[in-house]
Amino acid sequence: MYLRENATGETALAGIFDPDIPGSENRMRPKKEAFRDLGTAALARCARVESSWVSIDEIGYLECGCPEYCRAVLDLMEKKRVAVVIRKQELPFLTELCSRPDVFCVDLDQPFGQLGCVIMASGLGKRFGGGKLLAQLEGKSLLEWTLDATEDIFRRRIVVTRHREVEALCRKREVPALLHNRPFRSDTIRLGLEALEKGAELLEACVFCPADQPLLRKETLASLALCAAGTKKGQEQPGIWRPAFGEKAGSPVLFPRRFFAELRALPKGQGGSCVIRSHPEAVRFLQVRDPMELADVDTPEDLESMKSWKSARQQR
Numbered sequence: 001m002y003l004r005e006n007a008t009g010e011t012a013l014a015g016i017f018d019p020d021i022p023g024s025e026n027r028m029r030p031k032k033e034a035f036r037d038l039g040t041a042a043l044a045r046c047a048r049v050e051s052s053w054v055s056i057d058e059i060g061y062l063e064c065g066c067p068e069y070c071r072a073v074l075d076l077m078e079k080k081r082v083a084v085v086i087r088k089q090e091l092p093f094l095t096e097l098c099s100r101p102d103v104f105c106v107d108l109d110q111p112f113g114q115l116g117c118v119i120m121a122s123g124l125g126k127r128f129g130g131g132k133l134l135a136q137l138e139g140k141s142l143l144e145w146t147l148d149a150t151e152d153i154f155r156r157r158i159v160v161t162r163h164r165e166v167e168a169l170c171r172k173r174e175v176p177a178l179l180h181n182r183p184f185r186s187d188t189i190r191l192g193l194e195a196l197e198k199g200a201e202l203l204e205a206c207v208f209c210p211a212d213q214p215l216l217r218k219e220t221l222a223s224l225a226l227c228a229a230g231t232k233k234g235q236e237q238p239g240i241w242r243p244a245f246g247e248k249a250g251s252p253v254l255f256p257r258r259f260f261a262e263l264r265a266l267p268k269g270q271g272g273s274c275v276i277r278s279h280p281e282a283v284r285f286l287q288v289r290d291p292m293e294l295a296d297v298d299t300p301e302d303l304e305s306m307k308s309w310k311s312a313r314q315q316r
Helices: 032-046 067-077 092-099 142-149 164-173 185-196 218-229 257-264 273-278 300-314
Strands: 002-004 011-013 015-017 028-030 053-059 081-086 115-121 156-161 177-179 205-210 240-245 253-256 283-287
Touching (some): 002 032, 032 067, 053 067, 053 092, 067 081, 081 092, 115 142, 115 218, 142 164, 142 218, 156 185, 185 257, 205 218, 205 257, 218 253, 253 257, 257 273
Parallel strands (some): 053 081, 115 156, 115 205, 156 177, 240 283
Antiparallel strands (some): 002 011, 015 028, 205 253, 240 253
């Protein structure tokens, strides 16, 4: 194994495979002088570059064997923003790095954690004239825009609806759907949450996503999930995350598990905003770049405005 400084191209032998080391991993014997000499010097040079970001790939048990290199990493973190790949190993220095309050840690094997998603598709769409979720925007129904945005992020997701045509579309897309005839928004939340909790894995949080918000970006949903997953265990209580543009907050909303009981017991006709109002100190905001991302479709005029917006964006 070699240590390489990308800026200069300089390399040094950093580890040699040793078959005499027992076990199935960590069978490389570190060359501490590579980290002490080239490694610490390279990190010191990184601290003087103009960029605010520095990347290190990776830090594992070989690096942990050189105290000078470890101190240089910590010194660099005081001067720059550092993006670093850390091996999953129970080593004191790696544990120290991951537990720092100024570190945002993402598990690449499970970046979004045990996260569920309830897609809220039970509204009657009276102001739209009915059939809103199947209305077309650039060749896709409003519901399909939401299904695409929520794909490949959640451990489990479900569409909760009172409309058979919505259920049929979900079946065609192989997305779980729950058809019901309950009248209230609180019913949609409770039924969706209960359905997701029947899974074998315990959910850490759940996103409640409107089905009539077609400009919502998949990147925003992933960012909400990462923000929740990055909360350090034992450092602070998991918060309620929602997107916002400036001072205006919007949907979807991510609730951590500690609020599930309140969501299941919402008063008739109430939505998740009831829980938000009861716990304003728990709310965290993720800023989006365009307010249209948070816009929903209530009327045919809303849909026409979105069509015009998308057309104007494409012409830029």
